[in-house]
Amino acid sequence: MEQNFELLAQSRANYYTKGSPIQFVRVELLKGDVTGEVAVCLTFKNVAPQPVSGLVVRFKCKSPAGTLLCEDEYYYEGIAAAQGDLFGADDAVYVSDSAVGSVEVDLEQAFLTDGSAVQLGGYKRVRLPAPKALPAPLAASLCQRVGKEGLSVVPQVVEDGWYCACGAFHPKEEDSVYCSECGCDRILLQNSLSTLLQQGQNPPAEPDEPTRVVSGMRPEEPTRMMPKLTEQEKFAQSYRSRAAQPAGRGEWEDGQEDEEVRPYRGRAGQSTSQFELDRAEDEFSEADETAEKIIRWAPPITAGLCALVVAIGFLIYQFVL
Numbered sequence: 001m002e003q004n005f006e007l008l009a010q011s012r013a014n015y016y017t018k019g020s021p022i023q024f025v026r027v028e029l030l031k032g033d034v035t036g037e038v039a040v041c042l043t044f045k046n047v048a049p050q051p052v053s054g055l056v057v058r059f060k061c062k063s064p065a066g067t068l069l070c071e072d073e074y075y076y077e078g079i080a081a082a083q084g085d086l087f088g089a090d091d092a093v094y095v096s097d098s099a100v101g102s103v104e105v106d107l108e109q110a111f112l113t114d115g116s117a118v119q120l121g122g123y124k125r126v127r128l129p130a131p132k133a134l135p136a137p138l139a140a141s142l143c144q145r146v147g148k149e150g151l152s153v154v155p156q157v158v159e160d161g162w163y164c165a166c167g168a169f170h171p172k173e174e175d176s177v178y179c180s181e182c183g184c185d186r187i188l189l190q191n192s193l194s195t196l197l198q199q200g201q202n203p204p205a206e207p208d209e210p211t212r213v214v215s216g217m218r219p220e221e222p223t224r225m226m227p228k229l230t231e232q233e234k235f236a237q238s239y240r241s242r243a244a245q246p247a248g249r250g251e252w253e254d255g256q257e258d259e260e261v262r263p264y265r266g267r268a269g270q271s272t273s274q275f276e277l278d279r280a281e282d283e284f285s286e287a288d289e290t291a292e293k294i295i296r297w298a299p300p301i302t303a304g305l306c307a308l309v310v311a312i313g314f315l316i317y318q319f320v321l
Helices: 136-146 186-201 231-243 274-320
Strands: 005-012 015-017 022-032 038-046 052-062 068-081 092-096 102-112 117-119 125-127 156-158 161-163 169-171
Touching: 015 022, 022 052, 022 102, 038 052, 038 068, 038 102, 052 092, 068 092, 136 186
Parallel strands: none
Antiparallel strands: 005 022, 015 125, 022 038, 038 092, 052 068, 052 102, 102 117, 156 161, 161 169
């Protein structure tokens, strides 16, 4: 019985496997129009120079409530995937008659076209920072400028690779400036976005209304109203602020995010913290207070010392003579 499948949900992997020649890219849930069954399809990418002919993975499907529905292995064979090629999306690894809430995937073994096998279980997962969404008007302008569709996130370089505007992540192991999913050039995307932000941030200035001078009165400076920033202008300020700062390390251990690490630590050359500035101000305040006390008590103390010296001299004069 043939049936068509419609896309129910799609989710990209929020991690990548550091050093692995195979990367898990996304999971899709498809629903059959006849039986209503849900098919789970996984997509992988070969980032190594050697073509891949086969892949063994272990997957685990759970219901929306967290109940285990299925845990099994799946063998992709006859692939012939070159570097940058996606594969696996046409194969359903699991078909369920109930809803699927989450899918976990472990890479186990890859087979190369030269007959060798690579064990993938020892490669460490690295949590990826979430991509930043583009404001809708800016995303539409970027799509029009580069002639692509579906560009919705900020193209940016992160610690372990770079994000394309289509949302695809490219690890350093892939060693390419071209997106394997949409074909965009990373440098062109970043330059195009910077140009759009500059154009949107500096609109043509409108002439001010001339000030009318009334006889006997000093002309007043007209009140200038600051326009309310649009969503795109707010994003432009944030984007430029981040561009002026060095990227943080963004490291995680054992696949868990360290909440103390931030993407951007501080501006280059900035060595004085706000705490240090506040402490310096406190020291100056204490110094001012001490100086004021010295000025207040110096005259009476000096007079007292002079009187004491005179009295001692008088006593010495009396006893000696």
